[in-house]
Amino acid sequence: MSGGVEELNKALEDIVKFEYDVFLIFATDDDALARKVCEGLEQNNKRCIAQFKQDAFQIGHNVFDNVVRNVSRSNTTLLLLTEKSLQSHWVKLETILALEESTRSNMLRLRLLLHNVNERDINFLKRGVLASVPVMKVDFNRNEWSKELAEEIGREIPLPDVLPVGSMAHGLVFSHYTGFLSFVLPVLKEKLKQTEIYKRCPDKVSMKYNMLLPGSCNIYADLSSRDEDNGIEIKFEETLEFTAHHAGKLRNFSLTIYKITREGQEYYFFADFPNVLNSMFKMEAEQLAEVDIRFQIARFYYTMNEMINHAENKVCHNTVQLVLFNEIVETMQDALWHVVSTGVQDQANQTLNETVASNLQQPIQRLNDQQSDSDKEGNDVTITCYEDCSKDKNVAEEIGHFLEQKGKKVQMYSQKALSVPKAKWYIFVLSKEALRESDTLQFLCTEALAESLGNNELRVLVVIRDVDPRHIPRFIKSVNMLKTSEPNYCDKILKSMTGDVLRLEHSLPAGDVATGLSWAYVINYLVMTLLGKSSEETGKLNLKQRIQKFLKDKNIKCGCIYKMFIVLPMSCTTAPKLADKANESGDGTKIVTHLGLTEPVVSDTGGQKGRKSFLHMYKHEDTESKRNVCFIAEYCTPANCMREMVENYKFAGLSEEEMRKQCDDFAELLPDIIGREMVKRKLGDISKLVQLIYYDDKSETLLSAIGRHIDEAGSEMIFAEEMPPRTGEQNYHLP
Known part of the structure; x- marks a missing residue:
């Protein structure tokens, strides 16, 4: 009895919540087809609203307001995709609004109905949240078509069900770009030309970044290997290194050059696996979260391909070769041989073609500009x-x-x-x-x-x-x-x-990128950096030993808080130098000083050999109380990624408003992930080594936020030399 009452109450709530079950979007030229779909749904007790309905568009309101109104008062928006509607930009706008409604309600409130078009015809729409929208086809010759369509539309689909890790691949593409590609691609060709290999045999060197994308997302630490069946061997040749500032810290970049040989032929190339793929693989392999690997790698490939070929991203043009391969039917070595050997052989022709295309494009562009000036008065x-x-x-x-x-x-x-x-x-x-x-x-x-x-x-x-x-x-x-x-x-x-x-389809919302960025940050960076060890030459030092060595080498007497502060401003805005940002608002009584870098963790990952990860040491001085303490801190790089998506990559589909919300989500997710018992057991326990400084940078200064967290830290202190345990009121961070 109670179950029936609950079901009735839920049904009443749904009726009160939405005036209509379906808002039908279609191109004007498809009016007859749309009416047929609408009639079929209404015969199956679905309340429909469409532009041919009397109540659809209110007189005196602009078309945008009417569209927003219809999307908001309908449980589901049904997009009728035909050859004609694919050309309609109004349809794209309505799609965007429906997706925004989905992200707000956390329910997938959009469906795609294809008529005489194939899924490959809508690839331009399959991005962001839209990549997870169910695609339906209807055979109008079947008697049951309307019933089946109504049932499918009536199926409730929570967004977490179709995207349990959010738009993970979408966010990771921009994470990889803002944290790696944006630094490497502009200098790649010049760096390659500086190598002895290029000077010795320039016609054997691939000038592109070969990005390996395995279908399983399982990445290798080193590409050096041999494929016996195909007679292909890959050997490490040399590593190019350079540094650049990223999100307030100096970062070391490594470019590993390999040689690939087959039947006496040899070529040289730079390739690696995007390290961000490792997070998806480990999440699935260790059962840390539900991840559809095939779906996510396909989305990663599609989004990355769009990213590197986007008109707004000219620095990437002709610099990246995506190498997507299925390990079940093709080896990594065979996939690399194909793209590298073909690419090197085509380089001379590509250079010639680019020159010709450039010469042809300039007068055409000038002609377009002149025409635009005339058209735009x-x-x-x-x-x-x-x-x-x-x-x-x-x-x-x-x-x-x-x-x-x-x-x-x-x-x-x-x-x-x-x-x-x-x-x-x-x-x-x-x-x-x-x-x-x-x-x-x-x-x-x-x-x-x-x-x-x-x-x-x-x-x-x-x-x-x-x-x-x-x-x-x-x-x-x-x-x-x-x-x-x-x-x-x-x-x-x-x-x-x-x-x-910016084209309209690039305004499609990115969806939840915070979840994927949180997991990747933990798996690919925090665990490796905090639990990893320095090189054999420096004694394979753990985090505590690296801190002690730094304090001893610098002759620093005060202690260092035994955890890393991750600085996350609510605006996601990072400064070039953390210490300068902290001191700009101070009165001189409290000062933050950058002391230097600890010994780096050195690891081979994704084909990059000897990748170095440094930690930045700072000292907080209070001249009034004479209290000094050292601490490790850095800006949260996923926050920098989201800010970049908003400001510099409009086609990422992340608005300022949505970024603020996702920053809040990230601040909740990060400590939650780190604190999970499964994560501690499978990846390692860093829960006591991380302190998130999440603060409103509109109302609080960075200096204040750091001081507040130092006072609240309450964690173990590390000194240059081992000190006896604190007792009573002893305070070892006093000078």
Whole structure:
């Protein structure tokens, strides 16, 4: 009896929650087909809303508001994909809004219905959260088609069920790029040319980064090996090293060069496995979390391929060769031989082709620019604001003056007009006052977005002043948004305008990247760095011994907290140097000093030999209390990755608002993962060696956050020489 009541209550809750079961999205040319689908669903007791329904679009409301309204009041959004709808950019916008509704409700509220198109025709949509959306096909000649479709649509699919580790592969692609590729690719060819191997035989050296992507995600520490069946041998040749600053610390990069031989032929190449794949493999192999390896490696390949070939990412063009292989049917050696031998032989032709293509592209680009100038009436940008608000007007004038100094043709425009003059770019300044007082400004923003949408381009930039992004109308969130409070926001506007235009499909939400980044950070970095050992030459020192050696070598008398501080600002913004950031807000009574680097952990991983991971030692001095203490700290690199996704890689699909939420999620997930008994048992216990400093960098300084956590640390202290245990009020970190 009680079960029946509970089911009835749940059914009533669902009815109250949603006015409709299905919101049907389709292209106008597919009206007849859409009506047939709608009728079939209604015959199976599904309440449907579609643009041909009387209540679908309210008079007096813009199309964006109506779309948002229909998505929000429907339990499921059904996207009817045909040859015609694939060309509709409005359909893409509605898809984006439906996915945002899914991420908010944590339920997959979107379904794809294909008619006379194949899944390969929608690859451009299979990114971010959308990669997990079920794809359905209907045979309208079958009597049961409507019943089967209604049943499939009625099936509740929690996002964690289809994505138990979130959009892991999507996040790991950007993690690998921001933490490795962005440093390596710009210098790769020059570094290779400096080797003795290249000087000796330049026609035998592959100039690309060969990225190995095994179907199992199982990576090897060293590529040196022999494939007896195919007669292929790979040998280590040399390692190139260089350093660069990343997320506030100096990082060592290793490029391992190998030689591959077969039947007397030999070539030289740089290749490795992305270390981030190791996290997916271990999670599945050690049963730490449910991971669909085949699904995630396919997503990793697809997203990485898009990343390195994206128009906004020219530094990657023609520098990376993805080597996806199935170990069951193909050996790593055979896969590498094919891409390296073919690649080296084609390099001369590729260079010639690139030169010809470049010469052809330049006049075509100039012709397009001239045509664009004519079409857009000569304006690079129009800037519109709520003129009755002096602060908004000042922001608009500041942006306009900055862009004019950079050679852009700018037109300031009144929000009181009925339309915005055509231009290459449209900038709107929004504030609390503008949203409250000026419906016209939102209308003009809608008009500009509609024009961009018609060309499948997002040429609208929204600059917000003193307003929470959550209060921005949802249709506006699909465009690039910048805050006046962001440092150098005018530079970021210029960067957006001078880069390649963002296509609408790149606004598809990335989904949950925090889960994957958390796991990868623990497995690939924290466990290795904190539990690993230094090289044999330095005595294979563990963490405690590395700290002691550092203190002794530097003749430091005060102790060091026996854990690593991971600094995570809520804004995900990292400074070039942690100590400088800490001291910039101090009054001189408390000082943070960077003392240097501990002995590195040295390991072979993913084909990179001798990879070094350093820890940074700092000293916190309080001149008033005369208390000094050393501590190990660094910025949280996944936070830097998310910030980069928002600022520099708009096609990543991560908004500022979503980044803040995922930063909160990361702050909860990281200690949870580290504290799990299964993780401790399978990977090693680092729970007492990590302290997360998660702080609101808008209201608290880094110096204050560090001082607070030092006072709360309450952990073991390490000294240069072994000291007797503390008793009573003894405090060994006093000088």
